[in-house]
Amino acid sequence: MASKSAPRATYAEIAKTAGVSxxxxxxxxxxxxxxxxDRTKAVNAxxxxxxxxxxxxxxxLASGRTGLIAVVIDDDxxxxxxxxxxxxxxxxxxxxxxNELQTLLMVTPLESVDGPVAHYLMGGEVDGAIFFQLHKxxxxxxxxxxxxxxxxxxxxxxxxxxxxxxxDSFGGAHAATKHLFSRGCRQVGIITGDIDxxxxxxxxxxxxxxxxxxxxxxxxxxxxxxxxxxxSGRAAMARLLExxxxxDGVFAxxxxxxxxxxxxxxxxxxxxxEDIKIIGFDDSVVAQTARPALTSVRQDIVALGEAAAxxxxxxxxxxxxxxxxxxxxxxxxxxx
Amino acid sequence: MASKSAPRATYAEIAKTAGVSxxxxxxxxxxxxxxxxDRTKAVNAxxxxxxxxxxxxxxxLASGRTGLIAVVIDDDxxxxxxxxxxxxxxxxxxxxxxNELQTLLMVTPLESVDGPVAHYLMGGEVDGAIFFQLHKxxxxxxxxxxxxxxxxxxxxxxxxxxxxxxxDSFGGAHAATKHLFSRGCRQVGIITGDIDxxxxxxxxxxxxxxxxxxxxxxxxxxxxxxxxxxxSGRAAMARLLExxxxxDGVFAxxxxxxxxxxxxxxxxxxxxxEDIKIIGFDDSVVAQTARPALTSVRQDIVALGEAAAxxxxxxxxxxxxxxxxxxxxxxxxxxx
DNA sequence: CGATTGCGCGAAACCGCTTTCACGAAAAGG
DNA sequence: CCTTTTCGTGAAAGCGGTTTCGCGCAATCG
Numbered sequence: 001m002a003s004k005s006a007p008r009a010t011y012a013e014i015a016k017t018a019g020v021s022x023x024x025x026x027x028x029x030x031x032x033x034x035x036x037x038d039r040t041k042a043v044n045a046x047x048x049x050x051x052x053x054x055x056x057x058x059x060x061l062a063s064g065r066t067g068l069i070a071v072v073i074d075d076d077x078x079x080x081x082x083x084x085x086x087x088x089x090x091x092x093x094x095x096x097x098x099n100e101l102q103t104l105l106m107v108t109p110l111e112s113v114d115g116p117v118a119h120y121l122m123g124g125e126v127d128g129a130i131f132f133q134l135h136k137x138x139x140x141x142x143x144x145x146x147x148x149x150x151x152x153x154x155x156x157x158x159x160x161x162x163x164x165x166x167x168d169s170f171g172g173a174h175a176a177t178k179h180l181f182s183r184g185c186r187q188v189g190i191i192t193g194d195i196d197x198x199x200x201x202x203x204x205x206x207x208x209x210x211x212x213x214x215x216x217x218x219x220x221x222x223x224x225x226x227x228x229x230x231x232s233g234r235a236a237m238a239r240l241l242e243x244x245x246x247x248d249g250v251f252a253x254x255x256x257x258x259x260x261x262x263x264x265x266x267x268x269x270x271x272x273x274e275d276i277k278i279i280g281f282d283d284s285v286v287a288q289t290a291r292p293a294l295t296s297v298r299q300d301i302v303a304l305g306e307a308a309a310x311x312x313x314x315x316x317x318x319x320x321x322x323x324x325x326x327x328x329x330x331x332x333x334x335x336x
Numbered sequence: 337m338a339s340k341s342a343p344r345a346t347y348a349e350i351a352k353t354a355g356v357s358x359x360x361x362x363x364x365x366x367x368x369x370x371x372x373x374d375r376t377k378a379v380n381a382x383x384x385x386x387x388x389x390x391x392x393x394x395x396x397l398a399s400g401r402t403g404l405i406a407v408v409i410d411d412d413x414x415x416x417x418x419x420x421x422x423x424x425x426x427x428x429x430x431x432x433x434x435n436e437l438q439t440l441l442m443v444t445p446l447e448s449v450d451g452p453v454a455h456y457l458m459g460g461e462v463d464g465a466i467f468f469q470l471h472k473x474x475x476x477x478x479x480x481x482x483x484x485x486x487x488x489x490x491x492x493x494x495x496x497x498x499x500x501x502x503x504d505s506f507g508g509a510h511a512a513t514k515h516l517f518s519r520g521c522r523q524v525g526i527i528t529g530d531i532d533x534x535x536x537x538x539x540x541x542x543x544x545x546x547x548x549x550x551x552x553x554x555x556x557x558x559x560x561x562x563x564x565x566x567x568s569g570r571a572a573m574a575r576l577l578e579x580x581x582x583x584d585g586v587f588a589x590x591x592x593x594x595x596x597x598x599x600x601x602x603x604x605x606x607x608x609x610e611d612i613k614i615i616g617f618d619d620s621v622v623a624q625t626a627r628p629a630l631t632s633v634r635q636d637i638v639a640l641g642e643a644a645a646x647x648x649x650x651x652x653x654x655x656x657x658x659x660x661x662x663x664x665x666x667x668x669x670x671x672x
Numbered sequence: 673c674g675a676t677t678g679c680g681c682g683a684a685a686c687c688g689c690t691t692t693c694a695c696g697a698a699a700a701g702g
Numbered sequence: 703c704c705t706t707t708t709c710g711t712g713a714a715a716g717c718g719g720t721t722t723c724g725c726g727c728a729a730t731c732g
Contacts, residue, residue, distance in 0.1 A: 008459065008460070008718095010717095010718060010719085011718065011719060011720095012718085020681080020682085021681070021682045021683075022682085022683095022718095022719080022720090023681070023682060023683080023684095023720080023721080024680090024681065024682075025719090026719065026720055026721080027680095027681085027720095029719095030720080034679065034680060034681090035680070035681085036679095036680065036681085039680090039681085053455055053459045054718090054719075055397075055459075055460075055717085055718055055719070056393075056396075056402075056461050057392075057393050057394075057396035057397040057402060057717085057718080057719090058393075058397050058687095058717065058718035058719040058720090059718080059719055059720080060392075060393035060396075060397075060687095060719090061391075061393040061394050061396075061397050061686095061687050061688065061689090061717085061718080061719075061720090062686075062687055062718075062719045062720040062721080063687085063719075063720055063721090064687080064720095066392075066393060068440075071441075083419045083422065085422070086419065086421070086422030086425075089422075089441065089443075090443045093441055093442070093443045094443065094444075097442070097444065102440055102442070103440065103441040103442070104404075104438055104439065104440055104441075105407075105425065105429055105439040105440075105441045106429070106433070106438075106439070107425075107426045107429045107430065108429075108430075108433065116433075119389055120389075123344065123389045123391075123392075124344070124391075125392050125393075230624065230625055256621075256625070259625045260625075262627075263627055266627065285592075285621070285622060286621060286622060286625045288566065289566055289592070289595045289596075289622045289625070289626065290625065291598075291599055291602065291627070344688095346687095346688060346689085347688065347689065348688085356711080356712085357711065357712040357713075358688095358689080358690095358712085358713095359690085359691080359711070359712060359713080359714095360710085360711065360712075361689090362689065362690055362691080363690095363710095363711090365689090366690080370709065370710065370711095371710070371711085372709095372710065372711090375710085375711090390688090390689080391687085391688055391689070393687085393688080393689095394687065394688035394689045394690090394717095395688080395689055395690080396689090396717095397687085397688080397689075397690090397717050397718065397719085398688075398689040398690040398691080398716080398717055399689075399690055399691085399717085400690095400717080673732105674731105674732095675730105675731080675732085676729105676730080676731070676732095677728105677729080677730070677731085678727100678728090678729080678730090679726105679727090679728085679729090680725105680726095680727090680728105681724105681725090681726090681727105682723105682724095682725090683722105683723090683724095683725100684721100684722090684723090685720105685721090685722080685723100686719105686720085686721085686722095687718105687719090687720085687721105688717105689716105689717090690715105690716085690717085691714100691715090691716085691717105692713105692714090692715080692716095693712105693713090693714090693715100694711100694712095694713090695710105695711090695712090695713100696709105696710095696711090697708105697709085697710085697711105698707100698708085698709075698710095699706100699707080699708070699709085700705100700706080700707070700708085701704105701705080701706070701707085702703100702704090702705080702706095
């Protein structure tokens with residue numbers, strides 16, 4: 001199909017022009033210490049002169065290392081439309097590239113432990129896999145058993161020792177809630193995300209903790225559950241307005257729900273932030289485009305991706321790795 | 337590193353259990369017609385029995401086909417945070433996977449014609465490349481010359497015969513502008529995107545065309561330029577309000593600028609849609625979260641990705657391909 | 673100073689699949 | 703019935719690196 005205009009250089013040529021054996025070329029190109037400096041120099045010179053680039057497939061075949069890291073999004077397409085994941089991915093990609101690794105993107109529900117993706121991952125086609133939005137971890141366990149380096153983005157449900165990276169949801173929610181109190185709110189409600197997700201649960205925990213520290217007890221009436229969507233935020237806020245009289249502050253577990261809540265408040269004839277103050281989570285575009293602009297908990301999403309990639313690379317090097325939790329930060333705008 | 341618990345099956349074993357030669361196994365597995373049905377059956381049975389999966393690297397080395405398609409985003413990380421590109425990518429990924437191809441993601445500025453990415457692409461590491469957000473096409477031309485199948489997402493600047501896919505920007509802008517007139521607007525302005533981009537120019541053209549069809553001539557005062565950002569939309573709208581008295585409708589070339597414009601209108605003490613009607617482009621999340629909810633031109637972004645992948649696959653098959661322009665559609669909400 | 677150790681290096685096997693080549697058998701032609 | 707094609711097939715030569723193995727040589731030891 002693709003005819004190569006410039007027939008790429010091979011070890012054979014490098015070996016010849018450098019006056020060494022192919023074995024030595026390989027040693028130099030793979031950073032083997034035990035090569036005489038002179039030869040190393042000769043090889044490097046030949047490499048540069050010939051504009052040599054290693055042939056991945058050949059290298060992979062011989063060494064078993066493909067130089068490919070899969071980024072697996074265990075969901076259908078829609079999830080990837082969330083800028084969050086795209087941003088994480090770009091962070092991953094950058095770090096991987098710097099380390100001579102390529103990012104293989106797989107957006108697909110991981111139905112079964114032996115679906116096509118599973119086979120792909122277990123078939124040694126990649127050197128490691130980074131998971132987003134993991135639903136069940138049966139597959140992961142299998143992969144782990146095969147010594148496939150794994151990193152999970154987001155806190156996994158099971159208490160297993162999977163390497164993972166995540167934002168400090170608890171801390172962010174805690175800070176947000178505290179900020180609402182410090183701004184004079186007395187009755188602070190929360191709109192939770194899907195409680196089955198670890199992030200949803202952690203944000204609720206952070207809220208509860210901050211509430212207790214303020215010396216009060218959060219009434220059940222102040223807690224309304226959503227599912228991360230704008231519409232669910234609007235509905236949850238409507239319920240709060242009805243049940244929790246005197247509510248004057250709301251921590252929404254993500255920006256989309258916060259915007260929904262703002263709509264509900266407006267519909268009820270109240271004003272943000274005068275009557276009710278609002279904080280979101282994620283500091284996404286919608287936080288910035290909302291009017292009034294939404295105070296939100298920012299996570300450094302690119303850094304999250306970078307951390308994931310770094311954890312992967314550490315594993316590839318055979319190092320032991322610890323989960324990494326990234327700090328979050330409150331960005332104060334006009335809704336508080 | 338990764339010790340394989342189950343040492344994968346090879347052609348040798350399949351050949352033995354099927355009672356044929358490795359060559360025949362290869363033929364069957366690659367869809368060669370000239371194999372006796374009996375042997376084909378035997379091979380397929382053996383494959384299933386042994387749970388065989390082809391070893392990509394080996395296959396790639398021998399055949400020169402890697403099964404990898406690069407998705408190259410010629411920009412820094414930030415661009416990928418735009419849900420637009422992520423969504424396109426997910427569409428691409430889905431179609432590629434269905435065709436046994438994998439998506440290799442490369443997010444990086446394509447500085448030069450012989451940067452690392454360029455070499456990577458020219459080095460036969462991938463079977464094809466799909467480009468986003470292409471800045472200059474020197475590299476593309478080179479790749480094309482090497483017979484590397486290429487697809488560009490978005491309309492390329494040069495009139496070259498690159499296969500590309502795009503949304504009908506002209507048509508969308510045209511429909512949006514017409515809609516504003518039909519809603520009773522008399523003085524319809526436009527906030528353009530970056531005019532140097534083909535999309536920016538096409539949207540302006542569509543606006544002009546619709547204006548002329550309405551029997552009027554668009555005054556220069558009604559045209560303000562932005563750069564796709566919310567802030568630029570706000571500034572552009574402020575200028576329009578100042579210069580173009582009587583303006584009662586605005587087509588913003590994307591949603592972000594539309595939202596910025598709405599903010600400016602509100603700041604000026606006017607109301608949307610009563611005083612000024614607004615239409616955006618993209619139908620992104622912000623269009624849905626804006627209050628009032630923004631009327632916008634929707635493009636089927638996933639389909640755009642799918643079309644890109646299909647064009648790639650067609651080229652891989654050696655077929656001639658035509659550019660593909662996808663229809664856009666007006667989604668009417670509360671701002672018109 | 674002979675024996676042992678260790679270092680640097682090349683020969684060659686190998687990774688798993690693809691593809692060319694040539695050969696025997698069956699089909700077609702005379 | 704014999705020759706010429708056609709068809710199906712296996713043997714074997716790669717594809718381009720990596721890695722094991724063992725050899726010569728110099729440094730170290732007793």
